[in-house]
Amino acid sequence: MLRARAFSGANAGRSSGSRRSLACNRFINAAIKTPYPTDTAQLTTEAPTDVVYDAVIIGGGMGGLTTAAKLVAKGAKVVVLEKYLVPGGSAAHYKREGYTFDVGSSMMFGFGDQGTTNLITKALESVGKRMQTVPDPTQVHYHCPPSSAHPEGLNVQGLNVQVWRKYEDFVAELSARFPAEAAGVRSFYDECWAVFNSLNSLEMKSLEEPRYLMGEFVKNPIACLTLASYLITNTGDVARKYIKDPELLKFIDLECFIWSTVNADMTPMINAGMVFCDRHFGGINYPVGGVGAIAENMVDGITERGGHVVYKANVKEIITEAADSSSSSSSEPSICATGVRLADGRVFRGKSIISNATRWDTFEGLMGESKMPESEKLFRKRYKKSPSFLSIHMGVKADVLPPDTDVHHILVETWEQMEQPRGTLFVSMPSLLDPSLAPPGRHIIHAFTPDWIDAWQGMSPAEYDAKKEAVADEICARLEKLFPGLRAGIDFREVGTPRTHRRYLSREDGTYGPIPSRRPLGMLSMPFNSTSVQGLYCVGDSTFPGQGVNAVVFSGFGCAHRVAVDLGMEPGWPAVDKAYAGLLNYVRDRS
Numbered sequence: 001m002l003r004a005r006a007f008s009g010a011n012a013g014r015s016s017g018s019r020r021s022l023a024c025n026r027f028i029n030a031a032i033k034t035p036y037p038t039d040t041a042q043l044t045t046e047a048p049t050d051v052v053y054d055a056v057i058i059g060g061g062m063g064g065l066t067t068a069a070k071l072v073a074k075g076a077k078v079v080v081l082e083k084y085l086v087p088g089g090s091a092a093h094y095k096r097e098g099y100t101f102d103v104g105s106s107m108m109f110g111f112g113d114q115g116t117t118n119l120i121t122k123a124l125e126s127v128g129k130r131m132q133t134v135p136d137p138t139q140v141h142y143h144c145p146p147s148s149a150h151p152e153g154l155n156v157q158g159l160n161v162q163v164w165r166k167y168e169d170f171v172a173e174l175s176a177r178f179p180a181e182a183a184g185v186r187s188f189y190d191e192c193w194a195v196f197n198s199l200n201s202l203e204m205k206s207l208e209e210p211r212y213l214m215g216e217f218v219k220n221p222i223a224c225l226t227l228a229s230y231l232i233t234n235t236g237d238v239a240r241k242y243i244k245d246p247e248l249l250k251f252i253d254l255e256c257f258i259w260s261t262v263n264a265d266m267t268p269m270i271n272a273g274m275v276f277c278d279r280h281f282g283g284i285n286y287p288v289g290g291v292g293a294i295a296e297n298m299v300d301g302i303t304e305r306g307g308h309v310v311y312k313a314n315v316k317e318i319i320t321e322a323a324d325s326s327s328s329s330s331s332e333p334s335i336c337a338t339g340v341r342l343a344d345g346r347v348f349r350g351k352s353i354i355s356n357a358t359r360w361d362t363f364e365g366l367m368g369e370s371k372m373p374e375s376e377k378l379f380r381k382r383y384k385k386s387p388s389f390l391s392i393h394m395g396v397k398a399d400v401l402p403p404d405t406d407v408h409h410i411l412v413e414t415w416e417q418m419e420q421p422r423g424t425l426f427v428s429m430p431s432l433l434d435p436s437l438a439p440p441g442r443h444i445i446h447a448f449t450p451d452w453i454d455a456w457q458g459m460s461p462a463e464y465d466a467k468k469e470a471v472a473d474e475i476c477a478r479l480e481k482l483f484p485g486l487r488a489g490i491d492f493r494e495v496g497t498p499r500t501h502r503r504y505l506s507r508e509d510g511t512y513g514p515i516p517s518r519r520p521l522g523m524l525s526m527p528f529n530s531t532s533v534q535g536l537y538c539v540g541d542s543t544f545p546g547q548g549v550n551a552v553v554f555s556g557f558g559c560a561h562r563v564a565v566d567l568g569m570e571p572g573w574p575a576v577d578k579a580y581a582g583l584l585n586y587v588r589d590r591s
């Protein structure tokens with residue numbers, strides 16, 4: 001199952017230097033923590049404070065930037081306040097020693113050129129930008145545990161499956177591993193296509209805006225009814241309709257886990273339809289220059305259209321006032337968000353305040369727990385924080401990677417370990433697609449694995465550093481199963497823990513968003529963008545559909561649409577809004 005890759009190995013054979021892994025530790029500890037960009041004097045840190053913005057956006061992650069892009073494109077007056085020095089949040093990149101590392105995963109969905117679900121392409125287009133991308137021939141190469149039940153599908157390393165860009169190739173490969181389940185494999189993934197094809201025929205806007213929703217029902221009744229029939233369905237239920245083999249069901253769990261960090265029973269079917277088909281329809285495409293270049297392009301587009309993006313702008317408080325309760329759909333005392341206060345004392349006023357911070361940071365940190373609405377307390381019962389990640393960014397000699405190595409890998413050694421901290425290893429090697437990310441003769445290996453912050457608390461700085469290196473050594477030893485000689489080929493290594501994610505992304509406990517505490521009511525359990533505080537909206541992975549760049553971009557589309565309608569910049573049905581919001585809350589409250 002090898003095939004040619006245009007860029008693969010372009011740097012091979014030019015390795016230089018003789019550093020070995022032991023020397024590497026010394027090198028790592030001495031690594032200079034230079035923020036990127038290095039010239040922080042270039043950063044915009046100012047925007048007018050004497051105006052009332054249409055939207056004040058807290059945070060310049062992909063959720064916040066998409067909202068800003070869609071709103072400036074409508075002529076809204078927008079300011080994005082980003083605490084850090086670069087845009088993109090967990091989809092930013094940073095530079096070290098000639099390498100450009102993506103902060104998070106390098107696997108980009110939503111970057112195709114057709115349909116309506118190519119959300120990243122569309123977000124860039126909304127501010128006049130387009131990026132060059134490199135198509136990835138596979139989404140991911142799974143390395144799963146061996147099984148005695150299916151010796152025909154195994155090699156010495158266990159169950160190996162590549163998810164090919166071409167759907168038929170993937171179905172053929174998985175069916176060959178589970179011949180008795182060939183019909184089940186086909187039926188399950190075909191049902192995902194029914195969901196995807198419906199999604200891919202709708203305009204992507206706010207699902208909490210009744211005028212748009214009704215319009216889509218009139219234009220695309222079959223697609224809307226199909227989606228409506230999946231609203232409360234989870235993926236595990238659909239998989240079990242067709243598949244009986246426990247190991248194949250475990251594989252489906254893993255297919256969900258790698259992007260939802262929960263198993264198939266906890267993953268809404270609509271999200272699975274999106275992810276399992278976009279990888280074949282639009283394909284996985286890597287943006288030339290690195291994932292962070294997406295956010296940089298968005299910022300250029302936003303500022304070219306008169307929006308402001310302000311760095312080193314640490315929002316400490318959302319300012320609220322008592323509000324008119326007649327327009328609220330809840331029975332709680334009404335408050336209204338009117339502005340934000342920064343750590344340096346500056347105040348930005350807005351008709352709408354949009355938080356790209358997590359719900360925990362928004363409602364506990366920025367609002368203060370005493371003002372937390374009942375709906376948020378309920379949310380905390382239904383959802384918990386997803387784990388953070390332990391991340392190892394490495395530069396390696398190019399000859400560590402055999403020719404035709406896939407860009408993304410998943411390694412699970414035992415099924416019991418899959419959902420445990422550091423149980424599943426994720427690997428992304430984007431320099432195989434874009435060699436400009438690494439110096440000549442080198443490649444990037446970014447290994448990461450779900451991990452909780454508790455394991456990294458209460459240590460002295462020396463203990464913390466030592467633990468980072470010890471855990472990274474263990475993970476590199478495990479990765480030698482995929483890349484023999486890896487440890488000897490390491491040229492650069494830097495380890496980030498959940499504490500690093502908490503610090504640089506300002507995400508409580510370093511979490512990557514909410515995961516359900518119990519079986520969710522399909523996609524309906526997750527909150528959309530409005531909150532029960534008037535004028536306050538959330539965007540990003542704390543809102544539907546959750547984690548993922550294309551997912552938070554969708555939440556940005558929805559948020560911008562809902563805000564534009566509320567500001568009177570787009571037509572809506574204010575008379576129906578309250579009843580519809582009440583209905584959605586009623587269903588959610590019972591989930």
Ligand SMILES: NC(=O)c1ccc[n+]([C@@H]2O[C@H](COP(=O)([O-])OP(=O)(O)OC[C@H]3O[C@@H](n4cnc5c(N)ncnc54)[C@H](O)[C@@H]3O)[C@@H](O)[C@H]2O)c1
Pocket residue numbers: 058059060061062063064081082083084087088089090091092103104105106107108109313314315316356357358361504505506507512513539540541542546547548549550552
């Ligand atoms: N391959 C992939 O699909 C991939 C890759 C990378 C990231 N991601 C996804 O991106 C998602 C996160 O995107 P997002 O947009 O929701 O959030 P984010 O964490 O990426 O961005 C939030 C931004 O808000 C800023 N911020 C937080 N609190 C602030 C404050 N008080 N004041 C000012 N700024 C503040 C942070 O610095 C950060 O830049 C994750 O769920 C992850 O799954 C996915």
Ligand SMILES: CC(C)=CCC/C(C)=C/C=C/C(C)=C/C=C/C(C)=C/C=C/C=C(C)/C=C/C=C(C)/C=C/C=C(\C)CCC=C(C)C
Pocket residue numbers: 105106107109140199202204207216224227228231258259260270271274275408409410426427428545546547548549550551554
């Ligand atoms: C009533 C109502 C409400 C309704 C009615 C019906 C209808 C109309 C409906 C509609 C719906 C819709 C439109 C929906 C939408 C949806 C969407 C868009 C979704 C999306 C999703 C996405 C996702 C989830 C994604 C994700 C991703 C991710 C997370 C990624 C990640 C990645 C990673 C981590 C990587 C891995 C790595 C390796 C392998 C290395």
